Amino acid sequence: MLMIFGYPAPLMFGQLLLGLINGAFYALLSLGLAVIFGMLNIVNFAHGALFMLGAFVAWGLLEFLGIGYWPALILAPIIVGAFGLLLEKTLISRLYKLDHLYGLLLTFGLALIIEGIARNEFGSSGMPYRIPDALQGAMNLGFMFLPVYRGWVVVASAVMCLATWLVIEKTSLGATLRAATENAPLVQAFGINVPRMISLTYAGGVALAAFAGVLAAPIYSVNPNMGSNLIIVVFAVVVIGGMGSILGSIVTGFGLGIIEGLTKVFYPQGSATVIFVVMVIVLLARPAGLFGKNA
Amino acid sequence: MSLSRRALMGTTAAAATVPLIGRANAQAPTIKIGVLNDQSGPYRDTGGVTSVACAKLAVQEFNAKGFNVEVITADHQNKPDVGAAIAGQWYDRDGVDMILDVPTSSVALAVAGVAKEKNKLHINVGAATVDLTGKSCAPSVIHWCYDTFMLAKSTGGATVKAGGDTWYFITADYAFGQQLQKDTTAFVLGAGGKVMGSSPYPFPGTTDFSSFLLQAQASGAKVLGLCNAGGDTVNSIKQAKEFGINMKLAAMLMFITDVNALGLDVAQGLTLTESFYWDLNDRTRAFTERAKKVTPNNWPNMIHAGCYSATLHYLKAITDMGAAAVKAGTGTAIAERMKKMPTEDDCFGKGSIRADGRGMFNSYLFQVKKPSESKGKWDYYNLVQTTPAAEAWRPLADGGCYYLKS
Numbered sequence: 001m002l003m004i005f006g007y008p009a010p011l012m013f014g015q016l017l018l019g020l021i022n023g024a025f026y027a028l029l030s031l032g033l034a035v036i037f038g039m040l041n042i043v044n045f046a047h048g049a050l051f052m053l054g055a056f057v058a059w060g061l062l063e064f065l066g067i068g069y070w071p072a073l074i075l076a077p078i079i080v081g082a083f084g085l086l087l088e089k090t091l092i093s094r095l096y097k098l099d100h101l102y103g104l105l106l107t108f109g110l111a112l113i114i115e116g117i118a119r120n121e122f123g124s125s126g127m128p129y130r131i132p133d134a135l136q137g138a139m140n141l142g143f144m145f146l147p148v149y150r151g152w153v154v155v156a157s158a159v160m161c162l163a164t165w166l167v168i169e170k171t172s173l174g175a176t177l178r179a180a181t182e183n184a185p186l187v188q189a190f191g192i193n194v195p196r197m198i199s200l201t202y203a204g205g206v207a208l209a210a211f212a213g214v215l216a217a218p219i220y221s222v223n224p225n226m227g228s229n230l231i232i233v234v235f236a237v238v239v240i241g242g243m244g245s246i247l248g249s250i251v252t253g254f255g256l257g258i259i260e261g262l263t264k265v266f267y268p269q270g271s272a273t274v275i276f277v278v279m280v281i282v283l284l285a286r287p288a289g290l291f292g293k294n295a
Numbered sequence: 296m297s298l299s300r301r302a303l304m305g306t307t308a309a310a311a312t313v314p315l316i317g318r319a320n321a322q323a324p325t326i327k328i329g330v331l332n333d334q335s336g337p338y339r340d341t342g343g344v345t346s347v348a349c350a351k352l353a354v355q356e357f358n359a360k361g362f363n364v365e366v367i368t369a370d371h372q373n374k375p376d377v378g379a380a381i382a383g384q385w386y387d388r389d390g391v392d393m394i395l396d397v398p399t400s401s402v403a404l405a406v407a408g409v410a411k412e413k414n415k416l417h418i419n420v421g422a423a424t425v426d427l428t429g430k431s432c433a434p435s436v437i438h439w440c441y442d443t444f445m446l447a448k449s450t451g452g453a454t455v456k457a458g459g460d461t462w463y464f465i466t467a468d469y470a471f472g473q474q475l476q477k478d479t480t481a482f483v484l485g486a487g488g489k490v491m492g493s494s495p496y497p498f499p500g501t502t503d504f505s506s507f508l509l510q511a512q513a514s515g516a517k518v519l520g521l522c523n524a525g526g527d528t529v530n531s532i533k534q535a536k537e538f539g540i541n542m543k544l545a546a547m548l549m550f551i552t553d554v555n556a557l558g559l560d561v562a563q564g565l566t567l568t569e570s571f572y573w574d575l576n577d578r579t580r581a582f583t584e585r586a587k588k589v590t591p592n593n594w595p596n597m598i599h600a601g602c603y604s605a606t607l608h609y610l611k612a613i614t615d616m617g618a619a620a621v622k623a624g625t626g627t628a629i630a631e632r633m634k635k636m637p638t639e640d641d642c643f644g645k646g647s648i649r650a651d652g653r654g655m656f657n658s659y660l661f662q663v664k665k666p667s668e669s670k671g672k673w674d675y676y677n678l679v680q681t682t683p684a685a686e687a688w689r690p691l692a693d694g695g696c697y698y699l700k701s
Contacts, residue, residue, distance in 0.1 A: 022503055
């Protein structure tokens, strides 16, 4: 049997694929963060809580209204996005002129409040959420057993990442957005409603988090702590990719998922740390991150 | 008759002793119980507010005569330093007489250290580490109704006996997980089984177990031993099902609250060990009926029942010893009184506390029901095997508790 670093090749292929699946979540979440930071200059610490909220909305839609997975995949991001819009209008928009630190504190506080309320209402053990019938079962790839649902997660998040990147880099809407980030007064002078645009961008980033939350619901139990477990890693991904770089966060998300997956084979105790080791090395070599513009 | 006696007492006492009576009331001692556990994190549902509710239920049902009882609570956030600081403040400044529950083995060991140093009573219910009655034992510490040895013996022993003789472990890499793996390994090897490997993963913060599951599968072992707890166990089991892992799953520590979170379609067929189940007998059902009034959404597991039972026994010992003597005495003194008295309550029936502080109750091996067998919410377990109290726990001589040697 073919061996890679002393491990059977099928096991290694399996681990690479698993890395890619986890990377899909990292990419999707860090993408939202990067969009928000790139356009609004806000370090959105509430991202993990909004990811969790997406999963909870999906669970609630099913539990109380009988609305299943597929509609929830669209409805939950819209509902949570609307909530994000409300947050932006009432709270976050007041902080644009202040130091980054204030935005960080506000969103961190919001995350604690949202998670605290969820914990109080629903407990900490979490709620079960079934994999939709169409995605039940698994495929035998020869080297591993791939659950259909996990395959779907990779495809869905890759498509979503690509679509977001295209909108921002290749459309006129994206061009206006990027221009507004560079020089808001000038863009406003052209008759474009910049504040509304920024609000919608925040809502869009939040909707991406909620979308990831719905994707995650059948894999993990729908649990108030599900976001806080991920958010620190996702921040590391954004920093490594380069704050605010869309492409950077996508590539780094998938890449780090793979590195983490391999660490779980060679030295499982280190799998939570390896991403931060990579972060330290990258920051020493390239302080602006792999894809960041040098400040 | 009684009227005239009361009147007589009243008149003789009247003028001179009114202040005395007043003083006597004020002097009825107040026993303070501090419930210290995780009220906001991963172990909130296995202990948390339901433990507090069950301790209060015991206080209310006992209805103490001659002393008052006050229950206070705090959240240790699963951090040993936070737990130890609260314990120190409670014992020294707030006049707490007994600290109850304290899940999370790392925090439990820290709090037991504080109790030992200050010679104050600590009844641990929520933590698993068997060291609380072994190398980290203390004369003023009692460990109530489960530990890693008892879980390993019941679940591990039964699994090997049923033919599961090769094992792979997925283990939370901290005091509790390591201890549980060590104890289970001893039973597997002792029964002639083999351990094929293990994946110690970082705790807390790991949510994806698929990589470890595939490694376990590749090892060729028949049994997958999960040495973790709460949400980690729930996620491991869910993902094992998702990836079609065809090994026998042994959840080394799992509560009915976790089964509820998994849902029966995923959890069915699992074997696990608890020392309490609400549907064991008439007395446990009666207790649960009363407990449901104070905790309707989270039915009691063995930790919650343990908090009720431990509080009840503590109050009985106080009545026996005299509240004033307890207030003035040491933690060791009341612990010794508790060890001398047999325990008796609806949750665990008759039991006792051994010289090293080990609560001695039956342990039960359960198998989770199929969805078709379950008659309703929380109807989850079939009883497979009962291990009597005398056999369930680590023998006294093997613990190496220091104060028993001298």
